[in-house]
Amino acid sequence: MVRLKAVDAEPAARADTKTANQEAAATRARFEEEALKHLDALYRTALRMTRNPSDAEDLVQDALVRAFRFYDRFEPGTNFRAWLFKILTNTYINSYRRKQGRPQESSLEDTEDFFLYNQLSDDGGERLTDVEGTVLDQLGADAIQRAIDQLPPQFRTTVQLSDVEGLSYAEVAEATGVAKGTVMSRLFRGRRLLQRALWDQAQAAGFTSGSKVHEPGGNGVVAKPRGGAR
């Protein structure tokens, strides 16, 4: 009786295997489609973490292979994007951070809130309403990225995920494995440091420390042509 049962069960088991295989294949195909939508964001974030294009590529690839293998642990209905960034962060911490040795000390000075607004607005009382036409507007993507790269690591990733990739506080908390309150305080400090770093980039690019660049005869400050500095 026992033997008969076992024989009978076999075709059913094979059919189960087949369905399970098909299901697994469909699930993994869906993973690939969904995950690749976030490839640009993952790469940009990896680049801020490693500050090195070749390490960033390896990091994203490793993270996506891990995410693929653990995809059955992802709970449908929860936030897929935050889950991917969480795996990226963990992969970085486990495999890459060690390789990079001690993080370089940041020399950024902390500043007051709304540093750039205060710096760029005229003493005479005219207040700006837009970065357009200011020295900041002259900064290229590479200079802005360099400014973010100058933030200490925990602030850098948090600012990147929030201000560039548009993750919510809850998503950043999930992605970086900290409480929401920690995300908020990191953003608070990180954005202040970023304003200082952007200002440093504008000065390094040769835009002098006056306010506006487009006002002939304003206060005599003229922007140097792009690439003219250094």
Added chain:
Amino acid sequence: MINCGDCAKALNPFLDRELSDEDVIQVRSHLEACGGCLHLYQFEESLRRLVRVKCQEQGAPATLRERITLQLAIERTKLEQRRPHTL
């Protein structure tokens, strides 16, 4: 009604769309009434936009996309070969 100090403190969470509906109303009505805070708000918003737009110009290299597609295909094959034995 909140004052300028409260408004300045709430500005970043407001830009992040992380304030409660009640607080959003408070900030909005302050911004409508206070030109100074409105300018600051508009400036900070334009700064956020600048950083976001410029940084998003960069995407992943096409070769990375190809590498990953290939790697995931290999992973899928491994998975298919392993599955009957694990069941």
